[in-house]
Structure formats: C-alpha cells, structure tokens
Amino acid sequence: MHNPNTGYWSRRMIVSMMPLLVVACSGGGSPPAEHVESEVPSSPEYEVVFAGRVGDASELFGMNISDGIRQQLTTLPASAGFPVWSHGGDRILFVAMSAETSDLMVMDPATGEMSVLVAGNGNPADWGPAGERILITAGIDGGGRGLFIVDLRDGATERVVTGSSGDAYARWSPVGDAVVYESGRDGNPEIYWTSLETGETRRLTDNQSLDEWPSFSPDGGRIAWASGTEEDKNLWIMQADGSQKQQVSRNSMFGDAFPEWSPDGRQILLTVRQEDEFVLQLIDIETGEATPLGPGTAPSWLKGQ
Numbered sequence: 552m553h554n555p556n557t558g559y560w561s562r563r564m565i566v567s568m569m570p571l572l573v574v575a576c577s578g579g580g581s582p583p584a585e586h587v588e589s590e591v592p593s594s595p596e597y598e599v600v601f602a603g604r605v606g607d608a609s610e611l612f613g614m615n616i617s618d619g620i621r622q623q624l625t626t627l628p629a630s631a632g633f634p635v636w637s638h639g640g641d642r643i644l645f646v647a648m649s650a651e652t653s654d655l656m657v658m659d660p661a662t663g664e665m666s667v668l669v670a671g672n673g674n675p676a677d678w679g680p681a682g683e684r685i686l687i688t689a690g691i692d693g694g695g696r697g698l699f700i701v702d703l704r705d706g707a708t709e710r711v712v713t714g715s716s717g718d719a720y721a722r723w724s725p726v727g728d729a730v731v732y733e734s735g736r737d738g739n740p741e742i743y744w745t746s747l748e749t750g751e752t753r754r755l756t757d758n759q760s761l762d763e764w765p766s767f768s769p770d771g772g773r774i775a776w777a778s779g780t781e782e783d784k785n786l787w788i789m790q791a792d793g794s795q796k797q798q799v800s801r802n803s804m805f806g807d808a809f810p811e812w813s814p815d816g817r818q819i820l821l822t823v824r825q826e827d828e829f830v831l832q833l834i835d836i837e838t839g840e841a842t843p844l845g846p847g848t849a850p851s852w853l854k855g856q
Contacts, residue, residue, distance in 0.1 A: 597622060599820065600643055601831060601850040602632040611645060611658075612847065616833065619844060624658070625665075632848070633675040637682045638855040644685060648673050655687065669701060675720055675849075680727040686711075688719045698732060700747075713745050713752055720764055724771045724791075731755075731765040731774055731791075742776050744791070755793035764808055767791070768816045769854055775799075775819050777808035784808055786821060786834055799839055803832070809849040822848040 597613030605623070608630040613622045625631050629649035636643060643658045653673025658665045669676075674688040684702050691697045695716030700709045711721070711730060721732035728748055733740045742755040742765045755774070756762040761784065765776040774791055777784045784804035789796040805824030812819055821832045831844040 598853045599850050600624070600634040600636060600853075601847040602634065603847045609848075611643070613660075614844070614847075616844070621845070624660070624663070634849065635675075635677055635851045636853045637678045638680055639682070640853045640855075642678075642682065643851075644668070644676055644678055646673050646675065655685070668703065677721060677723050679723055680725060686721050686723050686730060688721065691716055698730065711745060711747065712750055713743065715743075718743070722766050724767050725769060726771055729791075731767060733763045733765060733776075742774070742793075744774075744793070753793065755789065756796075764810060766810050766812060768812050769814055770816060773816070775810040775812060777804060777810060779804065781806060786810055786819060788819075788836065799836055800834055800841065801839075803841060811850045811852050813852055814854045820844075820850045820852060822850070 597615055599614050599616060601612055601614070602609045603612045609632055610626065611624040611631045611634050613624050614620065627647055629647040632646050632648070634643050634645040640660065643660055645656055645658065647654050647656050652671060654667045655669040655672050655676050656665050657668050668685065669687060672687060672689055676685050676687045678685055679700070683704055684700050687699050687701060688696055689699055696719055697716060698711040698713060698718050698721045700711060713734065715734050715736040717735040718732050721730045723730055729744055729746050731742065731744050734743045739759065740761050740763050741757065742762045743752060744755055745752045756778070760778045761780065762776055762778045765774050767774055772791055773788050775786060775788045778787050779785050782805060783802065784806065785798055785802070786800040786804070786808065787796060787798050799819070803823050804821065807822060809822045810819050817836055819834045819836060821834055822829055823832045828846055829848045831847040831850055833842040833844055834840070
C-alpha cells in the first residue's frame with residue numbers, strides 16, 4: 552500500500568510475533584523499563600498530538616486547535632510516529648523507528664519520561680478504554696498478520712480471532728467491547744468489525760476501493776474511514792453496523808488519512824497531501840468545510856479528560 556510518510560516511518564512494517572517481548576508494563580510486578588528523558592512542561596497544555604517532520608526524521612508535537620501553537624514533545628535518535636492519547640490523557644502511546652529496530656513506546660506527558668512497551672514492533676497501536684491493555688498488529692506464524700491484545704499488567708498476549716491473517720490498523724471501541732480494522736482477506740482492503748465478547752465478525756464495506764484507517768466516534772455509534780484510490784481518497788462515515796454510509800470530503804486526500812474524531816463527534820482531523828507536504832486538516836462533518844492546521848500527520852485528539 553502507498554506510504555505517505557517516506558522519510559518519516561514505514562506504515563506497514565510487520566515483525567514476527569514470536570517472540571513478542573514486552574519489556575515494560577504498568578503495575579503487576581513488571582520488570583523495570585528502559586527510560587528516555589524528554590523536556591516537556593509538567594502540565595501539558597495541548598489537546599492534539601501528532602507526528603511532524605524534523606529534518607529527515609519525525610518527532611511528536613502537541614497543539615491546541617484553538618491557537619495552533621505547536622510544541623515539540625520528543626527529541627529521539629529514532630523517528631517517532633502514530634501517537635495515541637490514553638483515555639484521560641495521562642499517557643501517549645507511539646512508535647519509535649530507527650534503522651536497527653522499531654518499538655512501541657509510552658510517554659508520560661507530564662514528565663516527558665518514556666518507556667518501551669513492546670520491543671520490535673513498528674505498527675500503529677491503540678489503547679484499551681481502561682488503559683491497562685493495548686491493541687497491536689503483529690506478524691503471525693506461517694505468514695500474514697493479526698491483531699493481538701497485550702495486557703500491560705503482566706505482559707500476557709491474546710490474539711483477536713477474526714478469521715483472517717490479513718488484518719491491520721485496529722481501533723478499540725470506546726466501551727471496549729469490539730474492534731474495527733482493515734483487512735485484505737477479500738483481495739483489497741475492506742473495513743471489518745469484530746466483537747471481543749462473542750467473536751462475531753462483520754464486513755462493513757464491500758467495494759473495489761481501498762477502504763482503510765477506520766476510527767470509532769467517541770460514543771461508539773459511528774465509524775470514520777478513508778476510501779478511494781491511492782491518488783484520491785476521501786473521508787467517509789457510517790453507523791457502527793455498516794449502514795448509512797456518507798461521503799464527507801471530495802478530492803481532498805492522498806494516501807493514508809488517519810481520521811481522528813473530535814471529542815464532541817462533530818469534526819474529524821485528517822492527514823492530507825498538499826503538493827509535497829503532508830498537513831493536518833479539520834473537517835466539519837455536517838458541512839464538509841475543511842480548515843488547514845499546518846504540517847503534520849497521524850493525529851490523536853485527547854478525549855475523556
């Protein structure tokens with residue numbers, strides 16, 4: 552698939568699941584984590600985190616939508632990307648990639664302290680609602696890729712049974728009872744939903760377009776995703792059961808979009824391409840009006856504070 556972040560980090564870096572090395576957990580008598588210091592304020596004043604280019608690499612930035620003031624949060628020997636706020640904003644999950652390794656890491660935004668959560672995994676991940684588990688993509692025995700839940704309290708890992716070995720970029724529902732993700736099991740990427748309680752799996756899209764990067768609304772009732780070709784993707788939303796599909800934007804996207812809902816569910820942050828630069832764009836769902844917010848990619852909006 553097209554990767555809009557050449558020179559930043561690879562979207563589809565899939566690593567072997569065995570062995571999965573969890574080197575840092577929260578609680579449960581876990582082993583000490585490797586720490587990296589970063590200079591950030593003791594009281595963060597930003598609601599959106601995202602990746603931005605710094606030289607030939609990328610770092611994490613924070614920003615408030617209201618004033619657009621950017622604050623660099625990391626200075627790493629590796630490229631940082633795919634940041635995700637935990638519910639309530641006490642931690643930020645992200646990927647750090649270098650020529651030697653790719654790790655899932657966590658940062659305390661109040662202190663700037665960072666730890667490796669899952670070593671050797673450079674795929675986007677998501678927090679569980681309670682902040683005790685994360686949802687990751689990893690390679691599986693025999694080839695392909697699957698979705699896994701890692702319990703940060705004891706490092707226990709459980710595969711999400713979806714009936715496929717071609718799943719990626721999963722997001723957890725706000726109440727924690729289901730996941731939504733893209734899967735190539737039918738020949739091209741489509742959006743699927745799987746219940747974590749019953750294992751029921753539903754295909755939500757069915758077309759010849761590339762359907763990618765799904766994201767639950769804050770109330771769990773709707774799903775946003777990117778659909779189209781690599782040269783012309785657009786923002787779509789639908790009900791969580793796959794009904795009432797609605798195209799929101801037109802001729803605005805290129806490649807991956809990383810749609811991210813606002814806390815009130817009225818707006819969505821996107822990554823779009825303008826000439827040779829990837830920028831953040833705020834879309835009003837009702838009107839389709841787009842507001843540019845400057846360079847950046849793969850945003851996460853603080854919710855539940």
